[in-house]
Amino acid sequence: MTDAEVTVQLLVEEPSTKQALGVILPKIVPNVPFEIVQFQGKQDLLKRLPGLLKGYAVRLEWELLRIVVVIDRDLDDCAELKRKLVRIADDAGLPRSAVLFRIAIDELESWFLGDVPALCAAYPRVPANLGEQARYRDPDATGKALRALEHVLKSNGYHRDHLAKVKAAVGIGVHMDVEANRSRSFQVFRDGLRRLVSEGS
Incomplete structure (x- = not known):
């Protein structure tokens, strides 16, 4: 398979994240189709996440999907929030190789x-x-x-x-150079997304 056969689904909390990723993603993983789903804040995303991930797990039977969840840490403990997200994915039957969680701290x-x-x-x-x-x-x-x-x-x-x-x-x-960004958190997101797409292709 080629990278172009992979479809990326991104789940985000707010409009600015959706709009920014809409112009940045094609620079990170060119020619990879993607859809960005925006929620009404963190609690809405967390409430709907178990059902959504279960749906994605079923779709993996016939689609080559990769799911990226970008969520704010806010006042949560970062490690505990990550464990919670991983548990939701495991309970949904979603392979860990198919999902990337990115916990944002003013990211x-x-x-x-x-x-x-x-x-x-x-x-x-x-x-x-x-x-x-x-x-x-x-x-x-x-x-x-x-x-x-x-x-x-x-x-x-x-x-x-x-x-x-x-x-x-x-x-x-629209002006960002994804290869030259000095933000470590951006580099982690960029490299994680590329691995997510390439490993299952």
């Missing part, structure tokens, strides 16, 4: 801060040396990536009232 905004050239392409007044500044040297360690990104944009004259997350996600995402 999307960390990804944007990890690609300063893309950030500058979308927002030209953002300084090109942003990644050299101490606070932004490690995009995954800004403390609160959403607030950090909002600060960067507001201080340079963008999104002054509030951060328009969907607009920012698409605007930055």
Whole structure:
């Protein structure tokens, strides 16, 4: 089989994640069909996840599916949340080789801060040396990536009232270089998705 025969189903919590992944995914796994399903927040996703994964497990009998769940950690213990998700997948009869769980800790905004050239392409007044500044040297360690990104944009004259997350996600995402992103969390997502697609192909 070839990678093109694999279909990726992504389950996400919010519109900005859906819109960003819509433009980023084709750069990570070109020519792989995908569908992004957006829920009404974390609790809605968790409530519906057991039934959805059971459905995917049945479809695996005749479809080459790979499922990616992107969910916010919020105040949950990361390890416990991961165990909970794995239990749901196991109970649904879904092979672990067919599913990737990504627990996000302000992840999307960390990804944007990890690609300063893309950030500058979308927002030209953002300084090109942003990644050299101490606070932004490690995009995954800004403390609160959403607030950090909002600060960067507001201080340079963008999104002054509030951060328009969907607009920012698409605007930055279209310029992202998936091979050069400095965010470790992005690299883990990128490499995990590629393994998920290639191992079953």
